[in-house]
Amino acid sequence: MIPLAGSGPRILAILIKEAIQMRRDRLTLAMMMVIPIVQLILFGFAINSDPKHLPTAVYTEENTPVVRALVQSFINSGYYDVTMRSGGPEDSSRRLATREASFVIHIPAGFTRRLIRGERPQMLIEADASDPAASSIAIGRAQAIVDHALSHELKGPLSRQRQQPGPVQVVIQPRYNPEGITQYNIVPGLLGVILTMTLVIITSMAMTRENERGNMENLLAMPARPLEVMIGKIAPYLLMGATQTLIVLLAARFIFNVPFRGPLWTLLLGVLTFIIANLSLGFTFSTIAKTQLQAMQMTFFFFLPSILLSGFMFPFRGMPNWAQYIGEVLPLTHFLRIVRGVMLKGVGIGDIAIEFQALLIFIMVVGTIAILRYRRTLD
Amino acid sequence: MTEIVIDVRGLVKRFGERTVVNGVNIRMPKGQVWGFLGPNGSGKTTTLRMITGLLKPNAGEGACLGHDILRESAAIKRATGYMTQGFSFWSDLTVRENLDFVARVYQLPNRRQVVDEALLKLGLAQRQKQLAGSLSGGWKQRLALAAVTLHRPQLLLLDEPTAGVDPQARRDFWDEIHRLSGTGLTVLVTTHYMDEAERCDRIVCIAQGNLITEGNVADVIAHSGLTTFSASGAGVRRLAPSLKGKPGVEHVAFFGSALHVSGTDSEALRTAISSFKQDADWEEIAPSLEDTFIALMARAGVDLRQQS
Numbered sequence: 001m002i003p004l005a006g007s008g009p010r011i012l013a014i015l016i017k018e019a020i021q022m023r024r025d026r027l028t029l030a031m032m033m034v035i036p037i038v039q040l041i042l043f044g045f046a047i048n049s050d051p052k053h054l055p056t057a058v059y060t061e062e063n064t065p066v067v068r069a070l071v072q073s074f075i076n077s078g079y080y081d082v083t084m085r086s087g088g089p090e091d092s093s094r095r096l097a098t099r100e101a102s103f104v105i106h107i108p109a110g111f112t113r114r115l116i117r118g119e120r121p122q123m124l125i126e127a128d129a130s131d132p133a134a135s136s137i138a139i140g141r142a143q144a145i146v147d148h149a150l151s152h153e154l155k156g157p158l159s160r161q162r163q164q165p166g167p168v169q170v171v172i173q174p175r176y177n178p179e180g181i182t183q184y185n186i187v188p189g190l191l192g193v194i195l196t197m198t199l200v201i202i203t204s205m206a207m208t209r210e211n212e213r214g215n216m217e218n219l220l221a222m223p224a225r226p227l228e229v230m231i232g233k234i235a236p237y238l239l240m241g242a243t244q245t246l247i248v249l250l251a252a253r254f255i256f257n258v259p260f261r262g263p264l265w266t267l268l269l270g271v272l273t274f275i276i277a278n279l280s281l282g283f284t285f286s287t288i289a290k291t292q293l294q295a296m297q298m299t300f301f302f303f304l305p306s307i308l309l310s311g312f313m314f315p316f317r318g319m320p321n322w323a324q325y326i327g328e329v330l331p332l333t334h335f336l337r338i339v340r341g342v343m344l345k346g347v348g349i350g351d352i353a354i355e356f357q358a359l360l361i362f363i364m365v366v367g368t369i370a371i372l373r374y375r376r377t378l379d
Numbered sequence: 380m381t382e383i384v385i386d387v388r389g390l391v392k393r394f395g396e397r398t399v400v401n402g403v404n405i406r407m408p409k410g411q412v413w414g415f416l417g418p419n420g421s422g423k424t425t426t427l428r429m430i431t432g433l434l435k436p437n438a439g440e441g442a443c444l445g446h447d448i449l450r451e452s453a454a455i456k457r458a459t460g461y462m463t464q465g466f467s468f469w470s471d472l473t474v475r476e477n478l479d480f481v482a483r484v485y486q487l488p489n490r491r492q493v494v495d496e497a498l499l500k501l502g503l504a505q506r507q508k509q510l511a512g513s514l515s516g517g518w519k520q521r522l523a524l525a526a527v528t529l530h531r532p533q534l535l536l537l538d539e540p541t542a543g544v545d546p547q548a549r550r551d552f553w554d555e556i557h558r559l560s561g562t563g564l565t566v567l568v569t570t571h572y573m574d575e576a577e578r579c580d581r582i583v584c585i586a587q588g589n590l591i592t593e594g595n596v597a598d599v600i601a602h603s604g605l606t607t608f609s610a611s612g613a614g615v616r617r618l619a620p621s622l623k624g625k626p627g628v629e630h631v632a633f634f635g636s637a638l639h640v641s642g643t644d645s646e647a648l649r650t651a652i653s654s655f656k657q658d659a660d661w662e663e664i665a666p667s668l669e670d671t672f673i674a675l676m677a678r679a680g681v682d683l684r685q686q687s
């Protein structure tokens with residue numbers, strides 16, 4: 001760290017100044033804390049609206065009491081409105097594609113016989129997963145509905161079939177959303193979106209504000225070097241990012257019941273790296289923009305592809321190649337893989353090391369641009 | 380031999396097509412207070428910025444405190460206090476926080492003590508918790524002076540430090556400047572006030588980017604070759620319009636109830652006013668610095684226009 005030898009006190013000076021200014025700007029500070037909460041509430045409202053009575057087709061290849069009881073229990077759950085019969089796989093696909101049906105429940109031939117023999121037969125639920133907020137809850141209930149129905153059906157000598165793990169295997173086949181983006185995916189993704197939006201905006205004002213308030217000449221006349229100013233200016237916002245992370249993670253855990261499988265420290269390391277990437281990018285914007293308005297526009301210009309091409313909105317692999325290339329450049333893409341990997345799949349740092357590398361490269365490239373672009377003179 | 384603190388030669392600065400500073404030389408010895416005079420837009424601020432390294436000159440070279448202005452601006456910044464034109468400290472920090480920030484950036488030892496002393500000395504102690512943005516003009520200027528002298532610089536560059544400040548505060552300010560210069564500090568200060576120029580050891584005058592004259596106030600007045608007559612009496616107010624434009628009359632201005640009439644060509648001037656002898660009481664006087672300054676600037680404007 002030779003370039004920073006002896007820089008400590010000056011970095012601290014700028015950090016303290018920035019922290020005081022951040023604290024005094026109550027409105028901005030409040031916004032930064034309220035935005036994640038509002039986004040979570042909006043999103044939570046959408047998924048907690050608990051959509052029921054979704055149009056459902058059944059495709060049963062046999063008609064036994066057990067099958068009828070199963071179908072009835074789907075209807076009784078309130079989530080599935082069985083309003084039509086499907087004539088076969090092609091008919092099922094058509095109904096899903098035209099949004100005539102949100103689900104097709106398919107019970108294959110020989111189901112009852114295999115159930116009685118205790119062979120754990122499969123039944124299939126094809127789902128239109130393009131609107132995960134709508135379909136995910138119904139999907140989540142499917143196994144429970146089946147288990148519950150069979151606990152009534154399988155009585156007497158058959159009750160031994162009620163063993164764990166369930167007498168019937170419910171296979172969910174989400175269509176139009178092969179990666180199965182559900183609320184579980186979206187809540188961790190929301191963390192990335194919130195951090196991108198707020199942190200890039202706030203640091204993109206870092207230098208433009210000094211410029212517009214007439215402090216730039218004074219700052220330049222002092223013996224503070226570009227890297228010192230950069231570090232001092234983004235450091236206080238680490239704390240802001242950490243607070244936002246805490247809010248979202250607590251909500252994810254206790255409101256949305258998002259599972260948390262992987263090691264916490266890997267997640268936190270990912271969050272930290274991602275926060276630094278966003279702060280560096282914002283600072284770079286602020287060295288390029290001439291006014292706060294320009295800084296704002298640059299942020300939005302960056303924000304849009306981040307939302308659309310990172311895999312937050314649309315499944316990454318479903319995008320055309322050019323979009324995937326752009327997506328690979330965005331920090332949010334890599335962060336989503338880290339956070340989804342750790343929270344949902346329980347992967348360790350070894351499996352996602354490449355995503356960390358991508359973020360580090362991003363930080364170095366962007367940081368270098370910032371240092372090169374930083375105004376050392378008033379020219 | 381006296382130590383030379385500012386030694387710059389042939390400084391040129393262009394913004395696009397416009398040459399804003401055109402070959403300025405300044406050679407300033409240690410411990411003096413110099414005034415830097417010139418009309419609006421004449422290039423004073425630009426020159427100061429080139430001396431501190433905040434702007435890169437298009438041509439010219441020189442040293443400030445023994446450091447090259449082109450290559451060693453970091454060293455110059457550490458040993459110089461530069462007070463910008465207009466308040467440029469942080470309005471959303473308190474007085475104390477501003478000083479504290481400066482003390483930290485310059486890595487001053489005994490920071491707390493240094494800041495306390497500065498607050499006391501400039502009478503800012505009671506206002507240390509006030510936001511800088513809410514200070515009145517005079518107090519802002521005191522804060523700025525406290526801040527730019529906090530690290531005990533060897534050179535002070537002050538850009539119109541007393542603009543919009545009341546007379547008492549200006550006098551206090553200048554007392555402080557002279558006290559500082561007594562300790563060996565060198566001070567270059569731009570101003571539009573003639574009384575402030577008269578408090579300087581020397582003045583440097585610039586017009587449209589060109590140095591016009593330099594010296595102590597008496598020399599500048601003497602070398603201007605200006606002759607000034609003062610007219611007093613009841614009819615002087617009616618005299619002014621008729622005098623303006625007469626051959627030899629370069630400059631007509633009221634000073635209280637008297638009228639000052641100046642010109643370089645003393646014979647022509649005498650002839651011009653002879654026809655108004657009976658309208659007022661005439662008296663030849665030493666031109667004031669203001670008469671001289673305005674005459675110099677007017678002449679420079681004409682000369683420069685003829686050159687280009």
Ligand SMILES: Nc1ncnc2c1ncn2[C@@H]1O[C@H](COP(=O)(O)OP(=O)(O)OP(=O)(O)O)[C@@H](O)[C@H]1O
Pocket residue numbers: 394399417418419420421422423424425426464
């Ligand atoms: N960054 C810049 N870009 C373009 N023109 C500039 C720039 N800075 C200054 N100028 C122009 O250069 C000229 C000299 O400006 P400067 O600020 O040095 O004058 P000054 O003598 O300090 O004037 P004042 O007494 O009004 O402060 C002005 O006409 C100004 O418009």
Ligand SMILES: [Mg+2]
Pocket residue numbers: 423424425464538
């Ligand atoms: Mg100026």
